[in-house]
Amino acid sequence: MKEIIQKDFDIFLGTDVLEKLSEILINNEYSKIFVVMDSNTHKFCWPILSPYIMNYEIIVIPAGEANKTLKYAEIIWAKFQELFADRRAVLINLGGGVISDLGGFCAATYKRGIDFINIPTTLLSMVDASIGGKLGVDFNSLKNVIGVFQNPKYIFINPNFLNTLPQDEKRNGLAEVCKHALIEDKSLFQKLESITSHDWENAGPLIFQSVKIKVAIVKKDPLEKDIRKALNFGHTIGHAIETNSLLNDEVPLKHGEAVAIGIICEAYISKAIMGLSGSELQRITDYFMQRFPKYKGKLNTAKLIEVMKNDKKNREGIINFSLLKKIGKVKIDVNCHDELIEKAINYYKGLPA
Ligand SMILES: NC(=O)c1ccc[n+]([C@@H]2O[C@H](COP(=O)([O-])OP(=O)(O)OC[C@H]3O[C@@H](n4cnc5c(N)ncnc54)[C@H](O)[C@@H]3O)[C@@H](O)[C@H]2O)c1
Incomplete structure (x- = not known):
């Protein structure tokens, strides 16, 4: 088992972490243990977790x-209330980013905050969503617009949960692993280029490397006032595309799929104004185009820019990007003209399917 011990949260990683969870639950003497999960993690992950917990709801x-x-936040709060949860209750979030964002938000706000524990079950949540304390829900068709910052008390990452995760969900997680590599670790990107999402056996060990990058960044800047913005690389355009797709597509893009498009577009902008080389843009484009199908939905630039201007990360309608100077080196707080954003989206549209 690998451990990353922080001031306000601990991460345990390995196939044996659930024994550690059991021990911690007993030692902490919580007044009640709630476990929130979705219909899939109830089916696939709860049977693995349940033997390690006693007296749960x-x-x-x-x-x-x-x-x-x-x-659904109200449904969770109502359950806490119905069962007289006090401030010594704990919530375990068993699932992907949807569950850790939603459950964490409910725990952080109930009675001004109870402990919560993340047990991520998707690759994306293992390397990204479960770490860093950004919690919240979507509102009025805008992603993550209601929320708070609060770290989980513990995170238990057991790669065995990935055994039942569909291939396309693993690929989604790889988009975030790749983002960490692009902003911070060129050698990790080289390793990623050599594996595909079907070649999963070789990708597993990369989780720890990716987790370490995210932890190091959020530790320096927990509230995203400075270097944590680096993690938004690919997400300025990616979030707008995801929001647009949630509104318009019968089968909306998943977070990782939208981020993959966002990364290609923002790499294009990085080449235009930050000095990213043409060959590096090509490598990034190839990485994602070889692994993700080309998006067939509509990409209306004016609408996407409108969503970007509304994003909580931007001020006074100025769109803030984190861009690459080169692979492994990021620059935060870069503005760019709407015309360049349009060119970047057109670059993606022009790529062969
Ligand atoms: N808070 C953050 O810092 C942060 C960072 C990145 C993403 N996010 C959020 O995370 C969400 C996306 O997370 P996600 O991709 O994990 O999505 P998700 O939670 O919807 O999970 C994806 C799918 O996989 C299923 N699933 C989960 N674990 C499984 C398993 N082990 N076996 C079989 N099926 C399983 C889920 O039921 C779901 O259908 C978005 O809402 C995004 O905004 C948050």
Whole structure:
């Protein structure tokens, strides 16, 4: 088992971490243990976790981003109330980023905050969503617009949960692993280029490397006032595309799929104004185009720019980017003209399917 011990949260990683969870739950003498999960993690992950917990209450919500809403937050809060949860209760979030964002938000706000523990079950949540304390729900079709910062008390990452994760969900997680590599670690990107999402056996060990990058950044800047913005590389355009797709597509893009497009577009902008070389742009483009299908939905630049200007990370309508100077080197707080954003989106549109 590998451990990363921080001032306000601990991360345990390995196939044996659930024994550690058991020990911690007993030692902490919580007054009540709640476990929130979605319909898929109830089916696939709860049977693995349940032998390690005693005296629990489970809350199961339907799977999918469409349920990361105040409606389901109310259902979770109501369950806490109904069962007289006090401030010494704990919530365990068993699932992907939807569950850790939603459950964490409910725990951080109930009675001004109870402990919560993340047990991420998707690659994306193992390397990204479960770490760093950004919690919240989508509101009025805008992603993550209601929320708070609060770290989980513990994170238990057991790669065995990935055994039941569908291939396309693993690929989504790889988009975030790759983002960490692009902003911070050129050699990690080289390793990623040599594996595909089907070649999973070789990708597993990269989780720890990716987790370490995220932890190091959020530790320096927990509230995203400075260097944590680096993690938004690919997400300025990616989030706008994800929001647009949630509104318009019958089968909306997943977070990782939208981020993959965002990374290609923002790499294009990086080449235009930050000195990223043409060959590096090509490598980044190839990496994602070889692994993700070309998006067939509409990309209306004016609408996407409108969403970007509304993003909580931007001020006074100025769109803030984190861009690459080269692979492994990022620069935060860069503005760019709408015309360049349009060119970047057109670059993606022009790529062969
Ligand atoms: N808070 C943050 O810092 C942060 C960072 C990145 C993303 N996010 C958020 O995370 C969410 C995306 O996370 P995600 O990709 O994990 O999505 P998700 O939670 O919806 O999980 C993806 C799908 O996989 C299923 N699933 C999960 N674990 C499984 C398993 N082990 N076996 C089988 N099926 C399983 C889920 O039921 C779901 O259908 C978005 O809402 C995004 O905004 C948050």
